[in-house]
Amino acid sequence: MSARVLVVDDIPVNVRLLEAKLSAEYYDVITANSGAEALEIIKSEPPDIVLLDVMMPEMDGFEVCRRIKADPATALLPVIMVTALNEQSDRVTGLEAGADDFLTKPVRDLALFARLRSLLRVKMLLDELRLREETSRQMNTLRDVENRDDLLHGQRVLFVGEESTEGDLIASIFDDSSHVDKLSDSREAMKKALEQSYDIVFVSLSLSGSDPLRLCSQLRSHTETRHTPILVIVDNCEPEQVTKALDLGVSDYIMRPLDFSEARARALTQSSYRRYHEEMRSALEKSVDMAFTDGLTGLYNRRYVTRHLAGLAKDPSAEDRNIALIMVDIDHFKKVNDSYGHDVGDEVLKEISARLQLVVRGQDLASRLGGEEFLIVMTNATQENAQSVAERIRDDIASVPIKAATPEGTITVTVSVGVAMRESTSELPDRQLKRADEALYEAKRGGRDCVVIAA
Amino acid sequence: MSARVLVVDDIPVNVRLLEAKLSAEYYDVITANSGAEALEIIKSEPPDIVLLDVMMPEMDGFEVCRRIKADPATALLPVIMVTALNEQSDRVTGLEAGADDFLTKPVRDLALFARLRSLLRVKMLLDELRLREETSRQMNTLRDVENRDDLLHGQRVLFVGEESTEGDLIASIFDDSSHVDKLSDSREAMKKALEQSYDIVFVSLSLSGSDPLRLCSQLRSHTETRHTPILVIVDNCEPEQVTKALDLGVSDYIMRPLDFSEARARALTQSSYRRYHEEMRSALEKSVDMAFTDGLTGLYNRRYVTRHLAGLAKDPSAEDRNIALIMVDIDHFKKVNDSYGHDVGDEVLKEISARLQLVVRGQDLASRLGGEEFLIVMTNATQENAQSVAERIRDDIASVPIKAATPEGTITVTVSVGVAMRESTSELPDRQLKRADEALYEAKRGGRDCVVIAA
Numbered sequence: 001m002s003a004r005v006l007v008v009d010d011i012p013v014n015v016r017l018l019e020a021k022l023s024a025e026y027y028d029v030i031t032a033n034s035g036a037e038a039l040e041i042i043k044s045e046p047p048d049i050v051l052l053d054v055m056m057p058e059m060d061g062f063e064v065c066r067r068i069k070a071d072p073a074t075a076l077l078p079v080i081m082v083t084a085l086n087e088q089s090d091r092v093t094g095l096e097a098g099a100d101d102f103l104t105k106p107v108r109d110l111a112l113f114a115r116l117r118s119l120l121r122v123k124m125l126l127d128e129l130r131l132r133e134e135t136s137r138q139m140n141t142l143r144d145v146e147n148r149d150d151l152l153h154g155q156r157v158l159f160v161g162e163e164s165t166e167g168d169l170i171a172s173i174f175d176d177s178s179h180v181d182k183l184s185d186s187r188e189a190m191k192k193a194l195e196q197s198y199d200i201v202f203v204s205l206s207l208s209g210s211d212p213l214r215l216c217s218q219l220r221s222h223t224e225t226r227h228t229p230i231l232v233i234v235d236n237c238e239p240e241q242v243t244k245a246l247d248l249g250v251s252d253y254i255m256r257p258l259d260f261s262e263a264r265a266r267a268l269t270q271s272s273y274r275r276y277h278e279e280m281r282s283a284l285e286k287s288v289d290m291a292f293t294d295g296l297t298g299l300y301n302r303r304y305v306t307r308h309l310a311g312l313a314k315d316p317s318a319e320d321r322n323i324a325l326i327m328v329d330i331d332h333f334k335k336v337n338d339s340y341g342h343d344v345g346d347e348v349l350k351e352i353s354a355r356l357q358l359v360v361r362g363q364d365l366a367s368r369l370g371g372e373e374f375l376i377v378m379t380n381a382t383q384e385n386a387q388s389v390a391e392r393i394r395d396d397i398a399s400v401p402i403k404a405a406t407p408e409g410t411i412t413v414t415v416s417v418g419v420a421m422r423e424s425t426s427e428l429p430d431r432q433l434k435r436a437d438e439a440l441y442e443a444k445r446g447g448r449d450c451v452v453i454a455a
Numbered sequence: 456m457s458a459r460v461l462v463v464d465d466i467p468v469n470v471r472l473l474e475a476k477l478s479a480e481y482y483d484v485i486t487a488n489s490g491a492e493a494l495e496i497i498k499s500e501p502p503d504i505v506l507l508d509v510m511m512p513e514m515d516g517f518e519v520c521r522r523i524k525a526d527p528a529t530a531l532l533p534v535i536m537v538t539a540l541n542e543q544s545d546r547v548t549g550l551e552a553g554a555d556d557f558l559t560k561p562v563r564d565l566a567l568f569a570r571l572r573s574l575l576r577v578k579m580l581l582d583e584l585r586l587r588e589e590t591s592r593q594m595n596t597l598r599d600v601e602n603r604d605d606l607l608h609g610q611r612v613l614f615v616g617e618e619s620t621e622g623d624l625i626a627s628i629f630d631d632s633s634h635v636d637k638l639s640d641s642r643e644a645m646k647k648a649l650e651q652s653y654d655i656v657f658v659s660l661s662l663s664g665s666d667p668l669r670l671c672s673q674l675r676s677h678t679e680t681r682h683t684p685i686l687v688i689v690d691n692c693e694p695e696q697v698t699k700a701l702d703l704g705v706s707d708y709i710m711r712p713l714d715f716s717e718a719r720a721r722a723l724t725q726s727s728y729r730r731y732h733e734e735m736r737s738a739l740e741k742s743v744d745m746a747f748t749d750g751l752t753g754l755y756n757r758r759y760v761t762r763h764l765a766g767l768a769k770d771p772s773a774e775d776r777n778i779a780l781i782m783v784d785i786d787h788f789k790k791v792n793d794s795y796g797h798d799v800g801d802e803v804l805k806e807i808s809a810r811l812q813l814v815v816r817g818q819d820l821a822s823r824l825g826g827e828e829f830l831i832v833m834t835n836a837t838q839e840n841a842q843s844v845a846e847r848i849r850d851d852i853a854s855v856p857i858k859a860a861t862p863e864g865t866i867t868v869t870v871s872v873g874v875a876m877r878e879s880t881s882e883l884p885d886r887q888l889k890r891a892d893e894a895l896y897e898a899k900r901g902g903r904d905c906v907v908i909a910a
Contacts, residue, residue, distance in 0.1 A: 001576060001704040002672035026668055026703050028676035048676070121456060121576075128583040135740045138747045138759065213481055217457035221483035221503070248481055249456040284739055285590045290758070291745035292593045303745065304593065 003120050004028045006047035008038040008064065009082070010056040018051060018082075018107070025113060035059030039067060042074055049119055052099070054083040054090065062097045069098030076126055076276065078119040082107060088259055095265035101252070114243040121249070122273060129280040138287070151271035152264075153177055156196060160189040160215065161204030161233060166258060170202050173264045186210040190218050193225050200271060201225075203250075204233045205241050213244060220249040227277060229270035233258065294368040296346060297353035305367035305375055309429035312379065323422040324386035325436040326376040328356065328393060331414045331448040333372035340406050347404040348413055352397060359393055375436075383421050383453065390417045390451045398449055414449035416440055421454070458575050459483045461502035463493040463519065464537070465511040473506060473537075473562070480568060490514030494522060497529055504574055507554070509538040509545065517552045524553030531581055531731065533574040537562060543714055550720035556707070569698040576704070577728060584735040593742070606726040607719070608632055611651060615644040615670065616659030616688060621713055625657050628719045641665035645673050648680050655726060656680075658705075659688045660696050668699060675704040682732060684725035688713065751801060752808035755822035760830055763820060764884035767834065778877040779841035780891040781831040783811065783848060786869045786903040788827035795861050802859040803868055807852060814848055830891075838876050838908065845872045845906045853904055869904035871895055876909070 005027045007018045012033070019029045030047060032038040035056055042050070050068065054061035061081055068074045081094040086104045094102050101115055130136055155178040159167045167182040174180065181196070183189045186207065193201065201219065205212045216232065219225040230250040234242055242253050251270045254263050292304040300308070312323060330336075330352065337345040349372065356366040356374055365377045376393075378386055394417050401410035418440030420432050439454040446452065460482045462473045467488070474484045485502060487493040490511055497505070505523065509516035516536055523529045536549040541559045549557050556570055585591055610633040614622045622637040629635065636651070638644045641662065648656065656674065660667050671687065674680040685705040689697055697708050706725045709718050747759040755763070767778060785791075785807065792800040804827065811821040811829055820832045831848075833841055849872050856865035873895030875887050894909040901907065 001702075002675040004676040026672035026699075028673055046678075121579075124576075124580065125583050128580050131736065131740045131743065135743045138743050217481035218483055220457040221459040223501075244481075247456070281586065284743070285586045287743040287746040288586065288590045288593050288739070290747075291742040295758070303750070 001117075001120060001124065002026050002028065003048035003116075004030065004045075005116070006030050006032060006038065006041060006050045008032045008035070008050065008056075008061070009053035010034060011053075014053065014105075021107075021109060021112070027116070035061070035064040038064055042068065042077065046074075047077070048123055049116060050077060050079045052079055052081050054081055054085070054094065062093055065094065065097040065099050076123065076273075078123055080112075080115060080119070088262065092259070092261045092265060095262060095269065098269070100269060108239060110243050111239055114246040118246040118249075118251075122251075126273070126277060126280070129277070129284065148268060148272060151268055151275060155179075155199040155271075157181070158183070158189065158193060158196070158198045158201045160184070160186065160202065160212070161207055163204065166204065166233065169258050169260060170263065172260065173267055184209075186212060186215040190215055193219060193228070194222060197224065198228055199274070200229045200231070200267060202231050202233060202254075205238070205245065206233075206235060213241070213248060216245060216250050217248045227274060229267075229274050231263075231266060231270060294353075297350055297368050299353050299357070299374070300365060300367035302367065302369045305365065305369070305377060306429075308365060308377065309433075312377075313429050321380045322382060323432070324378040324381040324383070325420050325422075325432055326378065326386060326390050326393070327369075327418045327420075327433075327436040327440045328352075328374040328376070328390075328415050329417075329440055329444070330372040331416055331444075333413070336411065336413065340404070340411070344404045344406060344411065348402055348411065351402045351404075352413075352415070355396055356393065359389055359396075375433075383419075386419050386421065387451065387453060390419050393417060394449065394451055416443035416448045417451040418443055419451065419453045456572075456575060456579065457481050457483065458503035458571075459485065459500075460571070461485050461487060461493065461496060461505045463487045463490070463505065463511075463516070464508035465489060466508075469508065469560075476562075476564060476567070482571070490516070490519040493519055497523065497532065501529075502532070503578055504571060505532060505534045507534055507536050509536055509540070509549065517548055520549065520552040520554050531578065531728075533578055535567075535570060535574070543717065547714070547716040547720060550717060550724065553724070555724060563694060565698050566694055569701040573701040573704070573706075577706075581728070581732060581735070584732070584739065603723060603727060606723055606730065610634075610654040610726075612636070613638070613644065613648060613651070613653045613656045615639070615641065615657065615667070616662055618659065621659065621688060624713050624715060625718065627715065628722055639664075641667060641670040645670055648674060648683070649677060652679065653683055654729070655684045655686070655722060657686050657688060657709075660693070660700065661688075661690060668696070668703060671700060671705050672703045682729060684722075684729050686718075686721060686725060749808075749823040752805055752823050754808050754812070754829070755820060757822065757824045760820065760822035760824070760832060761884075763832065764888075767832075768884050776835045777837060778887070779833040779836040779838070780875050780887055781833065781841060781845050781848070782824075782873045782875075782888075782891040782895045783807075783829040783831070783845075783870050784872075784895055784899070785827040786871055786899075788868070791866065791868065795859070795866070799859045799861060799866065803857055803866065806857045806859075807868075807870070810851055811848065814844055814851075830888075838874075841874050841876065842906065842908060845874050848872060849904065849906055871898035871903045872906040873898055874906065874908045 005022050007015055007029060009015045010033055015031050019031060022029050030041060032041050036059060052061045052064055065079050068077055068079060078100045080101045080103055081099045082103050082105060083090060084105045091102045100119055152174050155174050157174055157178055157180040159170050159180060159182045161167060162184045171180040203212050203216055216230055219230055232245045232250050232253045234253050234255060236255050252266050254266055292301060294301045336348055360366045360376055363379055367375050369375050394415055398414045401412045404411045418436045420436035420439055422432050435454040439452040443450050443452040460477050462470050462484060464470045465488055470486045474486060477484050485496060487496050491514060507516045507519055520534050523532055523534060533555045535556045535558055536554045537558050537560060538545060539560045546557045555574055607629050610629050612629055612633055612635040614625050614635060614637045616622060617639045626635040658667050658671055671685055674685055687700045687705050687708045689708050689710060691710050707721050709721055747756060749756045791803055815821045815831055818834055822830050824830050849870055853869045856867045859866045873891045875891035875894055877887050890909040894907040898905050898907040
């Protein structure tokens with residue numbers, strides 16, 4: 001997949017060199033000669049990834065990276081730092097500034113392109129979950145944003161390798177509340193990974209006896225482990241293995257000899273991506289739930305049931321399925337609120353919702369239309385089925401008192417119920433609803449606590 | 456990225472051959488010997504992609520493909536048909552059955568792997584938008600599912616190539632209500648693509664004068680055109696170009712000589728993916744909006760404003776920013792409903808919401824708390840600012856009548872307003888709200904149509 005790459009370096013020949021390499025691989029390249037210029041371009045024409053030189057006058061690469069990662073609008077933009085030095089300490093500084101990786105000049109093409117593909121794959125997925133700016137702002141109120149260091153707390157970690165000292169070093173990244181499994185057999189590791197839902201997995205690529213890349217590939221092939229961060233541990237001399245591993249979808253690699261700070265920084269970066277991904281998905285799910293359910297009772301809301309009925313009306317496969325509407329309204333509900341307060345009223349609404357939910361079959365749908373009015377939609381139901389459900393609801397509510405904060409500790413209410421069967425496949429939902437509503441009105445006029453079937 | 460591939464063929468040696476090839480590239484392979492077995496496996500352990508033999512006894516590959524694509528649960532599962540024949544008519548039958556591509560035995564490795572990567576990339580993106588099953592079901596009520604053939608109607612199409620007869624053939628796929636631009640210059644094509652938001656783009660890879668792959672790569676690098684389907688047109692003898700194009704992110708390819716039915720089937724398939732993608736994103740956005748806005752007035756709802764206030768309370772950068780709460784309640788609103796009906800009541804609520812929206816600055820937030828009660832949250836506001844906004848609201852509503860279906864054609868209402876400034880950065884939102892509410896109560900007691908500032 002092609003993408004837009006921003007190359008930042010104060011030395012023109014370095015810019016041109018990377019530009020030529022990337023352009024030959026059909027990346028769309030934009031360039032900047034200083035940190036300040038880079039930050040401006042990132043705002044005005046956002047790239048998909050940044051290749052960032054470390055040593056620049058005025059603002060160095062570390063600072064540029066820190067600023068990119070500190071701004072929520074660009075925090076997920078992948079940054080690769082490029083440097084002439086290969087000092088462990090520099091690498092750690094860069095990773096701690098939030099860089100995703102660190103490449104040493106002269107940049108080896110294979111390593112660069114594998115890294116780009118891998119980071120871009122993750123970015124495209126995350127972009128997918130980011131909706132309109134306005135929407136994200138709303139959704140962000142649903143995210144539980146925690147501290148980055150929490151990511152090393154209470155984690156489920158899997159280490160797959162033969163060197164127990166390496167396993168110990170990896171384990172020491174996480175605090176005591178975390179659980180670390182150490183295995184040296186790929187097959188066993190795969191089995192455990194499917195059972196345990198690990199938060200992060202480390203795989204040594206020098207594992208003998210079985211092909212560790214196969215394990216990585218299997219982890220990526222199963223839905224359960226598809227998004228779990230995988231960090232591979234490799235010998236410094238095996239760049240081809242790293243390239244292959246990145247193309248299979250592993251998240252990052254750590255070179256031997258293992259350095260604690262580097263391993264920790266890389267684990268943190270990958271865990272942040274995982275957490276962002278989980279939070280976004282969960283926020284989306286919560287917002288969809290909120291849009292379609294009633295906050296107090298958890299039943300479907302009027303919006304959902306209206307759409308559900310419209311869907312049934314349009315669905316040709318629902319043509320011969322009888323549709324019954326059961327409308328339920330609590331009798332004299334205003335009195336409950338007036339006598340005992342809204343808290344007791346809410347308890348009654350919740351308890352009645354729970355009872356309706358128990359009565360409906362899996363294919364049916366219980367909803368709260370608003371106030372003290374509920375609607376049950378039954379498909380594949382005869383008039384006898386619907387009448388018997390309606391009677392059961394009425395009887396159960398009238399005969400079993402509801403626990404509530406009244407002087408007696410309970411309250412007894414009754415409901416009136418109107419039932420309407422769809423008259424023909426051409427009857428529109430609105431008309432059927434109106435007939436159910438009229439039947440309910442009849443029930444109210446008939447003295448309440450009773451069921452009326454629409455003619 | 457690794458993935459799980461299902462290989463379906465009734466001849467064991469063919470299965471083993473493909474299995475070996477895929478496995479060597481670290482794909483996770485599962486196999487089936489018949490169409491019936493394949494359909495079962497797809498249900499029990501869903502693969503990411505299916506390689507499907509055409510000629511099988513009992514149920515042939517076409518039928519298996521039709522069934523996969525007819526079931527909403529599996530309609531987005533990519534299917535590549537593999538066949539010993541290379542008949543145009545077979546290819547069209549397969550594509551019309553919903554297959555994503557058609558490979559001829561013996562399968563060339565490069566073509567296969569490029570195709571797998573390209574289809575898997577799209578699938579992973581679409582998977583990202585699919586949430587829990589329950590959530591998708593709710594969200595699906597927001598999708599406008601149209602006919603597949605609508606995708607050839609009213610489309611904006613770009614053809615980039617030199618052969619005007621090819622351009623004509625492509626144009627003839629779409630009906631007269633569509634608009635087709637034909638260009639032969641890459642640079643001009645890119646410029647137009649950024650302006651026009653095309654629904655689909657065709658690029659001839661034999662375009663001279665500029666590198667057509669560069670155009671494809673640029674289309675994929677810009678946010679505006681990232682998800683636009685691109686179909687490239689290639690000479691039969693240039694498989695390397697196809698491989699490169701697929702890796703750059705083009706959606707599909709059509710071999711010369713162009714066949715109308717094949718081009719049409721491929722255009723339809725890619726347009727369906729695009730439409731699914733757009734519908735899912737729009738449904739997600741709509742549901743987030745619904746979760747946080749009031750259906751009648753379009754203002755933020757109580758849920759959102761509560762979270763917004765909680766967010767401000769936690770945000771250290773909001774510490775020194777004064778927060779003002781302005782609570783607005785329509786006077787004697789029950790009378791409006793009782794005298795003129797709920798429709799007039801709703802008109803009043805909508806008009807007042809629109810006026811509130813006009814008064815607030817970009818950084819402020821207007822919400823409907825419920826019923827006839829509204830809340831405005833101002834940040835960076837002095838008490839004078841808040842008081843002046845509150846007065847403006849009160850005055851504007853009292854002095855400009857609202858158009859409504861009353862005998863006079865208008866209705867005049869008044870509002871009472873309570874204002875509370877945050878007392879200190881440690882005051883909790885709930886307490887500040889309570890003070891605004893008390894000020895509002897004072898305004899009601901003081902004769903209504905007035906503003907009271909909390910002490």
